Amino acid sequence: MIRLVHAKRSTLLMLLTIVFFVLLASGCGESSNGSPSSASASASVAAASAPDASPADAEGGNKKPRVAFVYLGVAGDGGWTYQHDAGVKYMEQELGIKADIVENVPDTADSERVFTELAQNHDIIFGTSYGYMDAMYNVAQKYPDVIFMHCSGYKTLPNMGTYLGREWESSYLVGMAAGKMTKTGHLGYVGAFPIPEVIYTINAFALGAQSVNPDAKVDVVWSNTWFDPTIERQAADSLLDKGVDVLAAYQDSPASLQAAAERGAFGVGNDSDMGKYAPDHYISNNVWNWGPYYAKVVRSVMEGTWKSEAYMGDMKDGLVNLAPLGAKVPQDVKDLVEKTKAGILDGSVQVFKGPIYDQSGKLRAENGATMTLEQILAQDWLAKGVNGTVS
Structure with a gap:
């Protein structure tokens, strides 16, 4: 599932039509275990990378970056992804930005394809699973002008940072x-x-x-x-x-x-x-509170001050709580x-x-x-x- 944002009406209708036929051909886009098939996942990523999804100007002249999040599961899991999604919503409200979200992306080699497709038309991409580390690292090297943020890993590049909490x-x-x-x-x-x-x-x-x-x-x-x-x-x-x-x-x-x-x-x-x-x-x-950090990172991209780091939050700064x-x-x-x-x-x-x-x-x-x-x-x-x- 993906949220489409800033798309022109004609492009959106065309994409929805394509997605409909892809889903029809793949048996409603789900495999026997209930997770999206590769065909529907491809359609979702393609939709998120639509070239018409151009950023709007933010207050103060800073452009709103095109932001994407890749989830291992779904927001309804009641745990890890649920908290990340709550953080994304917080960021969207704080900054007036709508992020593209791709759910149910396994942390396998296929995730590299997802990150590659998103890199075509996004300024910053967040990956919320440890298992995405190598895939993000490989794609980040190929797209030095795109910022990548990896949750819980340890590999960094000038355009790739990591984040987690104590x-x-x-x-x-x-x-x-x-x-x-x-x-x-x-x-x-x-x-x-x-x-x-x-x-x-x-x-x-x-x-x-x-x-x-x-x-x-x-x-x-x-x-x-x-x-x-x-x-x-x-x-x-x-x-x-x-x-x-x-x-x-x-x-x-x-x-x-x-x-x-x-x-x-x-x-x-x-x-x-x-x-x-x-x-x-x-x-x-333990409870995660990702929202303020996501807002901080995206704001730094808007202001041109973002730098790669290995961020480790804690209970004092509120990322981690009980x-x-x-x-x-x-x-x-x-x-x-x-x-x-x-x-x-x-x-x-x-x-x-x-x-x-x-x-x-x-x-x-x-x-x-x-x-x-x-x-x-x-x-x-x-x-x-x-x-x-x-x-």
């Missing part, structure tokens, strides 16, 4: 609450993929739990999905079968949270406030979390401050030493008390 801060707080809520000290975590972004989040969750419950253990399984409720529920059930009474997850769906609730366990969501999915069994989760703690979380636990959050905001509390050992007993941070940002982002190990592998 979600380990909020994950540590959720871990503290989980450590207080567990009755058995046996927690579970359904990881998405064994990449640093997920690994350091799991480690922060475990360290938070152990800060209030030193004997707490966290069992980890990997779903190798970002959004597949069926697989994620199966992974969740495998941990619940082991007796975990608090279950966290790092996917875009609330499947694990719902599975926990059905088994009488407490659950932790991800990306967006997921309390509505299991209000009586919900603890909290969803409201669930109704069943006791007040003393809420007070403890709020006190620790205040310490994170003023810098007196550091999540990855030693001594920190990995699961093999190797010292990863000396007593009193705080891990550098580079060390945190390179984590390929699980903390002491976490049971699982990173492969």
Whole structure:
């Protein structure tokens, strides 16, 4: 699905006609699993790249750039993409810009085609999945006059920047609450993929739990999905079968949270406030607030001040936040979390401050030493008390 903007009426009608026949020929444009077929995706990208979609002049003489966003899933996922889409809407309202959006683009080699087609007629392109990194990097080298922004990756170019946030801060707080809520000290975590972004989040969750419950253990399984409720529920059930009474997850769906609730366990969501999915069994989760950052980046392009950077936001600047703690979380636990959050905001509390050992007993941070940002982002190990592998 794509939102068409600034298109002339005749061009729009022609494009809609083309899309109609493409969809008709491809069986309504969906494959058997419900995701767009390659034919409909091609039509969507072509529509977004229509040459008539010219920018209008903004106040002060700055031109409004032609902006595109590429989503791994759909805004209705209730998690990761939902929050990005909310951020896009914020940016559009703040700057008076309508962005083109391409949904359901798998983070496979085919995404390179999508970015290439968008680069024909856009000034700035945002890719919102880690798996887009190499594809964006390759296309950015071929189109040096187009700005590319990649979420959660580490490769940059003069015309390609990266952005993410210190979600380990909020994950540590959720871990503290989980450590207080567990009755058995046996927690579970359904990881998405064994990449640093997920690994350091799991480690922060475990360290938070152990800060209030030193004997707490966290069992980890990997779903190798970002959004597949069926697989994620199966992974969740495998941990619940082991007796975990608090279950966290790092996917875009609330499947694990719902599975926990059905088994009488407490659950932790991800990306967006997921309390509505299991209000009586919900603890909290990390929440992203992309809007102000998206507005800042696009405004810098309008003003001609944009520069490539590896941006890492945090709770202090508001990119990362904590969803409201669930109704069943006791007040003393809420007070403890709020006190620790205040310490994170003023810098007196550091999540990855030693001594920190990995699961093999190797010292990863000396007593009193705080891990550098580079060390945190390179984590390929699980903390002491976490049971699982990173492969």
